[in-house]
Amino acid sequence: MIKMVNISKVFSPGTVNENAAIRNVDLVVNEGDFITIIGSNGAGKTTLFNLISGNMIPTEGQVLINGRDVSKEQEFKRARYIGRIFQDPLLGTASTMTLEDNMMITHRKGRKGLRISLNNKMREFFREKLTSLEMGLEDRLKDNVGLLSGGQRQALTLLTMVISRPELILLDEHTAALDPRNAKIVLELTMRFINDYGLTTMMITHNMNHAIQYGNRLLMMDKGEIILDISGAEKEALTVEKLVDKFHDIRKRTLESDEVMLST
Amino acid sequence: MIEGIFVEGLVYGIMVLGVFITFRILNFPDLTVDGSFPLGAAIMAIMLTRGSSPWLALMLALTGGILAGFVTALIHTKLIGAMGNNEQMVINQGVNPEYMKLIGVGLSNGLVALSGAFVAQFQGFADVNLGQGIIVAGLASVMMGEFILRSNKIAILTLRVLLGSILYRGLMYLGRYYGYYINLTPSDLRLITGLLIVVSLIVTQLRGERKWSGAGAAPLNGGDPKQGAVGTAPDAKEAAATRGSA
Ligand SMILES: Nc1ncnc2c1ncn2[C@@H]1O[C@H](COP(=O)(O)OP(=O)(O)OP(=O)(O)O)[C@@H](O)[C@H]1O
Ligand SMILES: [Mg+2]
Numbered sequence: 326m327i328k329m330v331n332i333s334k335v336f337s338p339g340t341v342n343e344n345a346a347i348r349n350v351d352l353v354v355n356e357g358d359f360i361t362i363i364g365s366n367g368a369g370k371t372t373l374f375n376l377i378s379g380n381m382i383p384t385e386g387q388v389l390i391n392g393r394d395v396s397k398e399q400e401f402k403r404a405r406y407i408g409r410i411f412q413d414p415l416l417g418t419a420s421t422m423t424l425e426d427n428m429m430i431t432h433r434k435g436r437k438g439l440r441i442s443l444n445n446k447m448r449e450f451f452r453e454k455l456t457s458l459e460m461g462l463e464d465r466l467k468d469n470v471g472l473l474s475g476g477q478r479q480a481l482t483l484l485t486m487v488i489s490r491p492e493l494i495l496l497d498e499h500t501a502a503l504d505p506r507n508a509k510i511v512l513e514l515t516m517r518f519i520n521d522y523g524l525t526t527m528m529i530t531h532n533m534n535h536a537i538q539y540g541n542r543l544l545m546m547d548k549g550e551i552i553l554d555i556s557g558a559e560k561e562a563l564t565v566e567k568l569v570d571k572f573h574d575i576r577k578r579t580l581e582s583d584e585v586m587l588s589t
Numbered sequence: 590m591i592e593g594i595f596v597e598g599l600v601y602g603i604m605v606l607g608v609f610i611t612f613r614i615l616n617f618p619d620l621t622v623d624g625s626f627p628l629g630a631a632i633m634a635i636m637l638t639r640g641s642s643p644w645l646a647l648m649l650a651l652t653g654g655i656l657a658g659f660v661t662a663l664i665h666t667k668l669i670g671a672m673g674n675n676e677q678m679v680i681n682q683g684v685n686p687e688y689m690k691l692i693g694v695g696l697s698n699g700l701v702a703l704s705g706a707f708v709a710q711f712q713g714f715a716d717v718n719l720g721q722g723i724i725v726a727g728l729a730s731v732m733m734g735e736f737i738l739r740s741n742k743i744a745i746l747t748l749r750v751l752l753g754s755i756l757y758r759g760l761m762y763l764g765r766y767y768g769y770y771i772n773l774t775p776s777d778l779r780l781i782t783g784l785l786i787v788v789s790l791i792v793t794q795l796r797g798e799r800k801w802s803g804a805g806a807a808p809l810n811g812g813d814p815k816q817g818a819v820g821t822a823p824d825a826k827e828a829a830a831t832r833g834s835a
Contacts, residue, residue, distance in 0.1 A: 404682065416677045417677075419678055467741075
């Protein structure tokens with residue numbers, strides 16, 4: 326469904342600060358794929374997401390979605406079918422508005438025009454969805470979202486995104502800013518939603534074990550390139566040691582364990 | 590007297606609504622207000638002295654203010670970028686944030702000009718100096734409203750803007766008419782306005798009202814400084830930076 330053809334992204338071209346963050350990348354994401362992405366700091370993972378979401382325009386190459394060239398399409402237009410969650414829990418919801426107002430806004434996603442339609446039927450629907458998070462949020466519809474914990478906010482963002490039925494979701498270390506307990510809860514929730522809704526997913530993580538454990542396909546990035554693309558049975562049989570060895574074979578240098586953090 | 594205060598409070602209240610939209614909802618300290626207010630007043634005065642209908646004059650004042658707001662919004666979006674409580678969220682909903690800013694700042698200044706037009710009718714004259722101190726008066730009214738009523742419902746937020754405006758005008762009235770007992774001159778009223786702002790700020794802060802305490806916080810932070818510590822937002826900053834330089 327997504328095809329990146331010979332994509333490059335160069336920051337500050339022609340200056341001393343010239344920096345090729347993505348180099349001639351080709352990538353096909355198939356419908357139903359659940360891809361985990363690892364790579365050291367500055368490898369270009371977030372930039373890859375920015376190019377898919379339309380937050381950045383490639384210096385070279387094309388992004389095709391369902392065969393249509395969207396390389397120049399603006400971010401807000403692509404957001405109608407791409408959902409994205411950031412590391413920062415504050416980015417997905419509005420702190421100074423109530424939970425129900427937040428859900429109302431996201432529920433209207435893609436639909437045009439002004440409408441005041443927050444009625445009891447709607448509230449019931451929101452309450453039912455919130456109950457599935459098992460965080461007690463269904464009783465806090467009138468609370469400002471700013472009062473929720475980071476984990477609750479990230480779970481809420483996840484829920485509202487899923488309800489809008491995106492064709493592709495991009496998760497950029499979306500549990501990294503949470504404490505271990507909340508990170509675990511949000512990660513489990515993520516897996517449940519991906520399964521239940523059959524979402525095509527790309528997930529950046531710094532946790533090698535998670536990258537190996539989840540998904541049907543694993544990408545490793547280094548210095549702006551995708552150096553490993555493992556799927557199928559090979560992905561099933563993958564271990565951290567094999568991954569580190571593979572990196573060494575390709576790059577002829579040792580993968581520092583803290584380069585791709587080995588937290589468990 | 591009460592009636593006078595009430596009318597004045599409502600007439601200026603329209604301006605306060607405008608200030609509320611930019612300062613509180615868009616997190617954007619919009620200085621256009623000091624100009625769009627006398628603009629509305631001037632349009633009203635000119636139209637009336639030429640014998641046109643007051644309704645047409647009001648429409649024109651509103652339009653004039655909206656256009657003034659558009660200019661500001663365009664300059665802002667083309668040069669600077671982020672605005673509002675959470676721009677990334679707006680984008681995520683598939684909405685063009687530039688349109689939202691255009692609508693918000695346009696509506697805000699339209700209301701301010703409309704208020705200016707009413708004030709020109711109310712006072713029977715218009716001049717450039719009408720705009721002086723309008724932002725400060727608007728802010729003081731917004732804060733006094735927040736001082737009397739706490740809420741996160743849009744209907745009550747709107748109502749308390751008007752209540753704040755009436756209260757502010759009432760205090761100013763008292764200052765104007767009884768202030769001479771303690772040797773207050775009209776320019777001392779500015780000092781009172783300043784003090785009102787400070788006191789409202791302190792009291793609202795002390796009461797721990799967190800939701801509108803975004804003053805000074807980066808817009809992308811969700812407007813809540815206390816929450817800012819939860820997560821670092823490298824991606825957001827990158828995003829804002831690229832959008833800004835694009
Ligand atoms: N907006 C930008 N302007 C200039 N350079 C940028 C910008 N965004 C990213 N870069 C650079 O591009 C390179 C790749 O950055 P990117 O954020 O994609 O890395 P990453 O793989 O997501 O790293 P991390 O794991 O630390 O999040 C880095 O060298 C970074 O400094
Ligand atoms: Mg990153």
